Amino acid sequence: MNYRTHALLCAGAACLSSGADEVQKKLEETIREVDLKNEVKIVRTGCVGSCDLAPILIIEPDSVFYQNVKPRDAEAIVREHLLKGRVYEKCLIRDPDTRNLIMTQADFSFFRRQQKIVLGNCGIIDPENIREYIARDGYQALGKVLGSMSADEVISELETSRLRGRGGAGFPVGRKWRFVCNAPGDKKFVVCNADEGDPGAFMDRSVLEGDPHRVLEAMTIAGFAVGAQRGFLYIRAEYPLAIRRVELAIQQARELNLLGENILNTGFSFDLEVRVGAGAFVCGEETALLASIQGQRGMPRPRPPFPAIKGLWGCPTLLNNVETYANIVPIITNGGEWFSKIGTERSTGTKVFALAGKINNTGLVEVPMGMTLREIIYEIGGGIPGGKKFKAAQTGGPSGGCIPEEHLDTPVEYDTLMEIGSMMGSGGLIVMDEDSCMVDVAKFFLEFCVDESCGKCPPCRVGTRQMHRILEKFTRGEAELEDIEKLENLTEMIQKMSLCGLGQTSPNPILSTLHHFREEYVAHAIEKRCPAKVCSALVQYSIDEEKCTGCGLCSRVCPVEAITKVDDRKLFAIEETRCTRCGACLDVCRVDAVTKTSVGIPAEEREEWLAKN
Amino acid sequence: MAGEKLINLNINGKPVEGKQGQTILEVCRGAGIEIPTLCYHPNLSIVGGCRMCMVEVEGSNKLLASCSTPAEDGMVILTHTEKLKEYRRLNLEFLFSERNHICPFCESSGACDLQNLGYEHNMESIRVEYLAPQLETDLSSPYFGLDHNRCILCTRCIRTCDEIEGIHTLDLVSRGGKTVVGVDLHGEFGTSTCTSCGACVQVCPTGALYDKMPSYRGRPQDLESKSTTCPGCGVGCGLTVQTRYEQIIRVIGDEACPINTGHTCRIGRYESISYEAERIQRPRLGAKSDSTDENTVLAKCKTLLSKTKGRKAVIGLTSRATLETGFEAKALLKALGDNAVATLLDVDLPPSTTPCGSYDKIMDADVIWLVDCNPARSAPVLASMVRRQVRKRAAKLIVCSKRRTDLDKYADIKLELTPSDVAKLMAQGFKDKCTDESIVLDSPRKKTLDQCFSGSLKHIVITSDRPDRHGQLQIFPKAELESLKDANLDFFNISVGTNTLGLSAVLGDQLVNRKDFVGKPFGLFIACVGDDMSEALSLTVRQLDAASEATVLLASYESEHNPIADVTLPVSTWWEEGPSHIVNMTGEIREVESILESKAGIRTTAATMRCLTATFDPDLKDGTGELPHGNRAIEDFLKNVWKERKAASNE
């Protein structure tokens, strides 16, 4: 049946949790009512990317981009747009600067600078229908590989593409495949790491939810290239939708003989299974992940031997991350040469980032390697809200680092990020403005490592807690200058002595903030002051007599009764010894009479203060 | 496995030779370069967790764990740079700061790997904060305690439990700083699957796992260590016994003994010593209050013998009796006259008159048959070998018993068959390469069983001759199977006691089954109980005492289970017996050493028997004089016996 219009309803996790299902119900209902059933087709797609605008509905072929669609908007869109051809303006977005309405995805700066290879099908096809994937040339690459290519040719194509692993470290993918291919052994495995655990990162989830067949096809190609017969997708249990869609995809692929025995009658057999992770961050580390697949406690082991030589059950095992696999099919289809021209010399292709934090447009973006952070943050992300000042961008998750303003024009590549003390990681990008205390930020990421340490080696298990204790001293105002040196000693040892990447990189947030924002540490230690006014032990709240109207709202919300009336002037004041610095008064004051300051110990008073303490 | 190919390395600027396949740590230790380790243990798998053994290897931008990194030809390695020493010290400080590693009130101070490394690294202070969590202490086991506050999470205990005892009671629980060694996940020792073998205590590098009985009774420097053989069962494990002030403080497995390489079981480690039992101090007639001197007692014995003249005399021996005791028993039999025989008090005879194959066969088996026996009770270390082999999926386990056994849960197949039916099943299996249709099994298990007979797999049959419900001794008809050509079969009979084989070799036909005397009156009964206080033994002693006219008891301990004999003579315990010998179930001669000095006025069982012999017939020579001199001679003597027996059984 030929439809006049496709209504692409995003069914990614963010849209679903914002009520996409109800929107769909209403759409169907209204379409039935106005009798457009034979003209309009609703397609549930994977993630579109701009998750802060969920739920999202795109009407094709007009390419009109509706956001924040509520069921009642859905009805209106059907009646207005689909029936009468009039754009329903209420759900369009406005340009934050010009306040003009934006009609299509192409007009929206968030999408304009993106280049979608990995996410090429996300937001366009129905991930639960293999035929939609096939219609977009899906499984042609597999056909090409099995029909006309040798394992060596496949790997050569990858080597030409210079694709690097998207899991974080950026190891050349072709070289890894070659290792496994050359490793002696009849039994080999292909594993996909979908244990995406960095806080705020969800690229892998979106790929698995939005375009699962692309990963399955790539893994099958990998199986052929390295000589494996079986593969596993290790998906974290927190991704139930991804697990369901991947399992459905495996089933559909088996039905069409794209998986299983004698695939496409070529004599090649390969099958895939899903293994569900139990929620340990460390299982993203390759040896821990393999242990977990084998049913053991997910703990890393020393390498060598590397999984490429001794992986699952002692057999050579190819392990790549979801995004890496998602690049394979385009490379096979278009050639490694084509791919190597995208991005930069040392980092080819694109990279998907999860934009979050103090930024106007949050969500998932795919950009060619080499784009600068400034372009990503200001052009795609739309800059910092509220006219605040940019302070730092955190990349690489808990293993990464904070990049200050002076490096905003650094092109995003594996090596450049390393050089400025951060890393690509799996693609989390958190933007921080002037209200972020960098000591507090370092402490936050370290806390994550403290909680997620598997407990196997002392440098990570104990070292992270020791570093955390020192950072706490800073935020409590109890640290001294020599604690910085102490911290640096610990970080060096922990980097060198920890068993796995989680421990080795756990000091990174501290090191990068110490490097770029040392003055904040010094302020905490010497002046007992938190420049960003975040560390509660170092801030004071006061009420401006001029501004206070005496409404008493602050007094009522204060949980410790620290705010009382002054004299009989109907004004209020905060009793500092009682105040717990919860900030409730600041939040409720309607006339901005409550102010937060972090005065600290002025230099001239330091001697006296030291003598006292 | 270390091959023979030699490789050349440069370690700390000096050329060092190693073997292909060795790790850096092995090469270094072989060359006398000491690298500190905590989680490493030569008998256990490698985890590389403690990070103490990190070394610098030229060409690697990361430090490498020497315990897990294979040594390669041409490697240039630095093991003790200032940086490494500083990192290691900080690593130690992390461990010390993490939990309770305050030495003055720790039982293991002086025998602690962590403490030792602190000394080695001049760690005169801890530069980080003490974290001082308040963790649990598990004191539910009667034998040992687990104080999580003293644990460094090296997982040696976990690996020992898993890889040596083969039971996997222990594993890590929780993660990060909350990680602890869990007993059956969140349980406690007292009510767990733990076999109380104590191997975990033995490998614990700190004071986290400690034996209760020896606690605070002496630091290592106060203790004296000697090696001997375990009296517990026919396996014949080597033990290392630590003593102080002529008291046994602690028993551990002897690392140097090839049979058990340091492993032992609950019986060997904890139950073979009677800490509380009261020793028999002096010879006596009748009850305890009638203690008297030895001459009076020996005179009484002579009277008893003449009183019972002409009737059958029986010498009852515990299977713990040494070879020396066996020879003295032989002499004593001569003195007692033609009508005298000997019997074993704790084992039904004849269980197996020839030794079984070496234990290596178990660790090399493809199929293990457990026929009506429960080695976890009667030969625990052998059971641990079976579990190890089965749990690493190297062998299939087929348990054939109408009773429940402790190894049922590891069985691939459980068959409720009698020993003779098992033999029939196997005979048919080997002949037809598959099993009879009459064996009712679901198809996967039937398939597994059939697989066991396909190809030329190595089979081990572990049996035990024990009476069935009706008291009928069930003997596995192994001769039926031994004649099969294609079968690759070895037999282990675990009803063999500590020295059953040795005693049977010495006494030959004069050794008869204890059951022959129960309820059939006879003359003089000389019961050589020694320090064996097992119930099975004392039951037999009481039964034979009831059947005999007069009883002479040779025992070490007062026991309410023993009868009041006409004459009681004190004898030494196992720990005072040596130097003497026993023969274990594989026919190996094991030495029993003198761990404690014998008590004044108390002789060994052998010497006491010699007194009796001399009393009954002053013209007879010492029995021990017949004992071939030296292990080599004993071996020849035994070989001869087994050869004759084999020839006899083939006829």
Place this chain on the structure above:
Amino acid sequence: MNKVKVATVWLGGCSGCHMSFLDLDERLIELAEKIEITASPITDIKEIPKVDVGIVEGTVCNDENLEVLKELRKQCKVLVALGDCSAYGGISSMRNWFPKEDVLQRAYVDTESTTMGAVPRSEELPTLLQCARPIQEFVKVDAYIPGCPPSADEIHFAITELLEGRVPVWEKGMLHYD
């Protein structure tokens, strides 16, 4: 020659380390020519003057210990931790593995020798810290003399080294934690 001025304090500990110091016996006489002991439990002088060397026995168990420790740190040039308690926490830190309230209850109420006991609570009494902690967690320490207690020989070695202007280095064989 000017004598080196020394002050010693005794925090949460058993005084064993001071006893061990007295075990220097006749060497004390020789030492007395080089050092002058000012404030110390031995001299019973309580006010700590400016000194060259401050020696600390014992763990920081309560707020009074902490105050004394900080005072000594301020008054001395070189601070020495004497014994396991001050260096590692020692016996005093045995209580760290139990909640503070349980420890007080056990000590003042539940002990077999006590009837009608009560946990003393007075403003004049120092407050017990949550954990007993070694002194280096609060102040900078320049030298350590570990041991429970350190032997007179070890103390003699350390003092001799310090008088020579060296920080004592504890080789294996001399270092002990019990």
